[in-house]
Amino acid sequence: MAYVLGTTSGGTGRHVRMLVEGLVRRGHQVVVAGPPSVEEQFAFGAAGARFVEVAVSDRPHPARDLRAVLAVRRVTREADVVHAHGLRAGALAGLGTRGRLLVVTLHNALTAGGFVGFVYGVLERIVARRADRVLVVSSDLGERMTRLGARDVRAAVVPAPSLRPAGRPAREVADELGAGERPILLTIARLAQQKGLETLLDVAAGPWHEGPGEGHGQDGGPWGAAGLREAAGPQEVAGARGAAGSRRRPLFVIAGEGPLRGELERRIAAEGLPVKLLGNRDDVPDLLGAATAVVTAARWEGQPLSIREALMAGKPVIATAVGGIPEIVGDAGILVPYGDVHALREAVRTLLDEPGTAERLAAAAVRRGREMPDGDDAVESVLGVYGTARSTG
Incomplete structure (x- = not known):
């Protein structure tokens, strides 16, 4: 398996790290291609993958992008499946992947317009036309990719990492x-x-701090008189009533x-x-x-x-x-x-x-x-995607 991702400091990197860990535990060989910053932050090598530096930048740059396409083609040559995460990584992988199954997970939608929005639209069309399978984190993204001609669009299973207990009262x-x-x-x-x-x-x-007639009557709600009696005690209600607005x-x-x-x-x-x-x-x-x-x-x-x-x-x-x-x-x-x-x-x-x-x-x-799905659910889901892609590709 080959994973391709661009610059990220948050959920996308954690998601790929989780997939890498799960696949390695199941005996798969995994290579991760991306900028050095993602290896520094998410340590894919420590999770059992082979990391290869590929400069997938977060802004268009023709010369660098061409080098990235060629690097992706070289890195993924022996992979059975290429799975790119993010729109830019997906577009570069689409241009650089030949003869291998390409899966692209879209984690975000762009909310800006202008030239950035235009470039984003071009990248979307590349992904829609080149990817064998597009995984999306929301239904609106799925509808958009379907309109753009994506052949196979499905919901991505994004796990929720376990939440550790609070350490303080x-x-x-x-x-x-x-x-x-x-x-x-x-x-x-x-x-x-x-x-x-x-x-x-x-x-x-x-x-x-509206008055009683505007949604929190004299005894209604936690900052009305009843709530103050419970919080402060009857003897303090008279003084607290005047401060209810600021406390509320x-x-x-x-x-x-x-x-x-x-x-x-x-x-x-x-x-x-x-x-x-x-x-x-x-x-x-x-x-x-x-x-x-x-x-x-x-x-x-x-x-x-x-x-x-x-x-x-x-x-x-x-x-x-x-x-x-x-x-x-x-x-x-x-x-x-x-x-x-x-x-x-x-x-x-x-x-x-x-x-x-x-x-x-x-x-x-x-x-x-x-x-909430967990990491095993997400790994089993992508393995199903890869298997289905093989059978339909």
């Missing part, structure tokens, strides 16, 4: 974040255009790094938004343990690890109904249209204020988390 994590008694809404995302974080900041901007305002916590950090920091500071940027974190289970829910405002997602981790942690999800998100979330969350600030804010209010909603969604999340 939720109260300790909440105190570290400065949340006080406020609900914590967690977003795990790269700080990049695709993630729709400007919409999340619009939601965080409020308003969050959730704290939005974003774990991740990316090119938009400076822009987001400036807006958060200028508007005094209840948002904390945590940077990259290695304690996601701790953050999930302290979170009331996981929120994403993304323009598009395939099968994001953050949502699968939320479900395995039994956390409700509030998300945009894009890409593969609806298929993952099912009945364990509230879905809203992308870019609809009002709908996203109302979904947060519903989760926090409507009696029984958070509990119902959390129970559904536990069920959905148990249904």
Whole structure:
């Protein structure tokens, strides 16, 4: 088996590493071709594969791309199956693979237009025409590739890695974040255009302290008088009632790094938004343990690890109904249209204020988390794809 992938720092690399481990355990010989950065991060050689450096860049460059096509052709000459991951890797493998079965997994959709969008469209057509089998992480990607003429399109099985237990109590994590008694809404995302974080900041901007007639009556919801009595005790209700609006305002916590950090920091500071940027974190289970829910405002997602981790942690999800998100979330969350600030804010209010909603969604999340495919499911799925491709190729 030969795997081809381009520059990646996230889910695509982890997915290929998992496939390599599973195939090697089953006695298959595997070669991985890609830029040196992916070997540095994912250590395919340590997983039992032979790694060969091929400069699959993330931007078009005719001379480098021609060299990459020739290198892919050389590296995959002895392979029974060539499996490329990502659109650029898939297009280069399509141009460089002759006489071998080509499978391409598409992990992402492009959300930009202009020249980048034009180039993306050209690459899509190459993949659609050259690949024997196209695997997709969402139904909309599958529909698009079918329209472009792909002969055989199927859903990719993307496993959810086991979520390790939280290492600290939720109260300790909440105190570290400065949340006080406020609900914590967690977003795990790269700080990049695709993630729709400007919409999340619009939601965080409020308003969050409406009067009794606007969705959280005097005794309704966790920050009405009844909720305050439970949280603070009867003797403190009178003083707390006046502060209910500020206490009710959730704290939005974003774990991740990316090119938009400076822009987001400036807006958060200028508007005094209840948002904390945590940077990259290695304690996601701790953050999930302290979170009331996981929120994403993304323009598009395939099968994001953050949502699968939320479900395995039994956390409700509030998300945009894009890409593969609806298929993952099912009945364990509230879905809203992308870019609809009002709908996203109302979904947060519903989760926090409507009696029984958070509990119902959390129970559904536990069920959905148990249904997530694991690494063995993914490996057996691709072996089935390879076998079917052989019989139909």
